[in-house]
Amino acid sequence: MTTMRNPEPATSPEPAARRVQVLIVQDHPLLASAISRVLEAQPDLAVSGVSSSGADAVQAAADNRPDVVLMDFRLPDVTGPAAARMIKSAHAEAAIVFHSADESETALLDAIDAGATAYLTKDATADQIIEAVRRASTGEVLIPAELFARAIARQRGVVTRKRERDQLLAEFTPRELDILHLLAEGLDTTAMAQRLAIAPHTIEWHVRHVIEKLQVHSKLQAVIAAAHKGLIEL
Known part of the structure; x- marks a missing residue:
C-alpha cells in the first residue's frame, strides 16, 4: 500500500528590507551625483531625491518624507541652517546631516541650533558619509556633547x-x-x-x-x- 504524503506548503519569499531614504541637498551637480552613486551602491540606502536649493529641499522633504537629509551648509537661496529649520517644520522626523567645507565653530553651533544630527566636513570619506547616514537614520546623534553644551550656552546668551x-x-x-x-x-x-x-x-x-x-x-x-x-x- 502506497502512503500519500501531504505536499509541503510553499514558502513565501522574505519581504525585502526597507531601504533608508536619503534626500541630498547640494547645489554642485557633480558632487551631488557622486554622493548619490555612493549611497545608491549600498543595499540598505536609497536616494529619494536631489535638491539644489533650500526651497526645493523643503518641498521634496514634505513630498517624499525622507529618513535622512544630507545637505550642504551653504545654498544659493538660503543658509543650510535656515533650510534645515524649514525642512524640520515640514517633516520633523527627518534626521539632518550637514556636509560642509566650513569647519568653524560658529558653523557647527549654527548647525546644532538648526537641529542637525551630524556634521561632516568636505574631506569626509565615502565610508564616513555612509556610516553617518546609517547612524543618523536610527536616531543616533553624532555631534560631541561639548558642542551641544556650547550651543545651549549660546542660546541662553541670546535669550538673555x-x-x-x-x-x-x-x-x-x-x-x-x-x-x-x-x-x-x-x-x-x-x-x-x-x-x-x-x-x-x-x-x-x-x-x-x-x-x-x-x-x-x-x-x-x-x-x-x-x-x-x-x-x-x-
Missing part, C-alpha cells in the same frame, strides 16, 4: 541679551528712539527739528533724556551705546 534689550527699550519713548536713529544718521539739532517738525529746544530736551538713560556723556557715546545694546543698527 534679548531680554535685556527689551527691558531697555521699554525705558525709551517712541520719540526718544526717533532721536537715537537721527543721531545715528549724524543729524544736528536743527536738522532733527526740521525732520520731526518740532522745536529745537524740544529736540535738546529729548537728547538729554537719551544720554541720561544710556548713562553716557555725549551724543556720540549715546549712539555707540545704543548700537552695542541692540537699540539701533549702524
Whole structure:
C-alpha cells in the first residue's frame, strides 16, 4: 500500500528590507551625483531625491518624507541652517546631516541650533558619509556633547541679551528712539527739528533724556551705546 504524503506548503519569499531614504541637498551637480552613486551602491540606502536649493529641499522633504537629509551648509537661496529649520517644520522626523567645507565653530553651533544630527566636513570619506547616514537614520546623534553644551550656552546668551534689550527699550519713548536713529544718521539739532517738525529746544530736551538713560556723556557715546545694546543698527 502506497502512503500519500501531504505536499509541503510553499514558502513565501522574505519581504525585502526597507531601504533608508536619503534626500541630498547640494547645489554642485557633480558632487551631488557622486554622493548619490555612493549611497545608491549600498543595499540598505536609497536616494529619494536631489535638491539644489533650500526651497526645493523643503518641498521634496514634505513630498517624499525622507529618513535622512544630507545637505550642504551653504545654498544659493538660503543658509543650510535656515533650510534645515524649514525642512524640520515640514517633516520633523527627518534626521539632518550637514556636509560642509566650513569647519568653524560658529558653523557647527549654527548647525546644532538648526537641529542637525551630524556634521561632516568636505574631506569626509565615502565610508564616513555612509556610516553617518546609517547612524543618523536610527536616531543616533553624532555631534560631541561639548558642542551641544556650547550651543545651549549660546542660546541662553541670546535669550538673555534679548531680554535685556527689551527691558531697555521699554525705558525709551517712541520719540526718544526717533532721536537715537537721527543721531545715528549724524543729524544736528536743527536738522532733527526740521525732520520731526518740532522745536529745537524740544529736540535738546529729548537728547538729554537719551544720554541720561544710556548713562553716557555725549551724543556720540549715546549712539555707540545704543548700537552695542541692540537699540539701533549702524
